[in-house]
Amino acid sequence: MRLSAERAEEDRHAADVVKRRVTECAEEWFGTGTGPASAVRVRQVDSRPRALLLAVYLGEDPGTPRVIAKVRREPSASSPGQVPRRPVLAAGVPSVSELSAMEYDGLRSLHEMFSDTDPRFGSVRPLDHLQQENVILMEYVQAATLRRRLLAQNRVSSRHPFRAQDSWEPWRRAGAWLRVFQQATPHGERPARQGTREDVLERFDAYGSYLSQRLGTRFADLGTRGSELAAGVLPDRLPMAVAHGDFAPRNVFVGRDDRLTVFDPMPWWVVPAHEDLGRMLVSVRLLGLQVHTHGRAFSRTTVDRVEREVIHGYAGDGPVQVEQLRCYELLVLFDKWSALLDAAERGRSPLRRSSLIRATAYVREQADAVLDLAGAGR
């Protein structure tokens, strides 16, 4: 009770700080015509344990926000910083203030990279970083996410109202976006992880043991098959690139003319170049609705097509090391699978534990499908 009162008080304070800052700067950011300063309104759009999202409306257009504020929260006593009880790809998570600063810098560099140069891509305009409060302010983007576009194509639920026409172009662009981002982002001083084949083999062992401990010995072959694949297809040293960090359909806006805007950057690490690509593909295979319905929401043909488009977009006219990519896709899949099991054990999953166990057959099928694709060199 006391905690929720404290949280509510913190939220009010954050909203006040945001309102004050936008009131001060609206003229500078948006020029004239934003209406009287007194008409700045702040509305909470999302509240999670680790972040609060506020929409800011300016005078003359009360219907559409102009600014989005993301307020990162310090871990509280009731949800302390997570000590991973499962294998992870990234050991040592940045602090809340580091995350906030990194996201703001990331948005700034994406804005430089993608504003006005290529009509296929857009960018979120960063407005301000309030260091003391761990708040970033950015311009509101009116567009649906790629996740929402995909959900509109599902076969089982009418909860996702706007029925998009099947369009594959955004998926192709997502791949192309990643290639541009990787080529244009210098590694700088960032720490690297999983830079060698040995590192990847070691992670396959760790995930393999974790999954077979949790799910039973029928799953003991997974780690071994992953390691064999890695040993067979990866070079000693992996080609590396700066990570977007959370390259997934929910972090991509698709605007008019399929203009693609990627947001929510976490460019903390230098990682194997295939990691972000693997994240995008696995996010589709393990989309909540798909896991929940054990694969009924999207047909195999749809998932295959999405993957092909993303990979082709990334490859452009050049070759793509498809076995290496599949190997990494498998590693990311094990990582997300472990995360799902861990969240269910801690009671933090939107899927109940029983439902997750029932979904296990579906996730296992996905692992087998990726292994088959790797074996076939596709």
Ligand SMILES: Nc1ncnc2c1ncn2[C@@H]1O[C@H](COP(=O)(O)OP(=O)(O)OP(=O)(O)O)[C@@H](O)[C@H]1O
């Ligand atoms: N600039 C923006 N304009 C419009 N909507 C936004 C903007 N930034 C974020 N949002 C909305 O808020 C949602 C969450 O934002 P964001 O991805 O930055 O937060 P998050 O805490 O990392 O969420 P997740 O874990 O789902 O990725 C987005 O899916 C989008 O709907």
Ligand SMILES: [Mg+2]
């Ligand atoms: Mg996000």
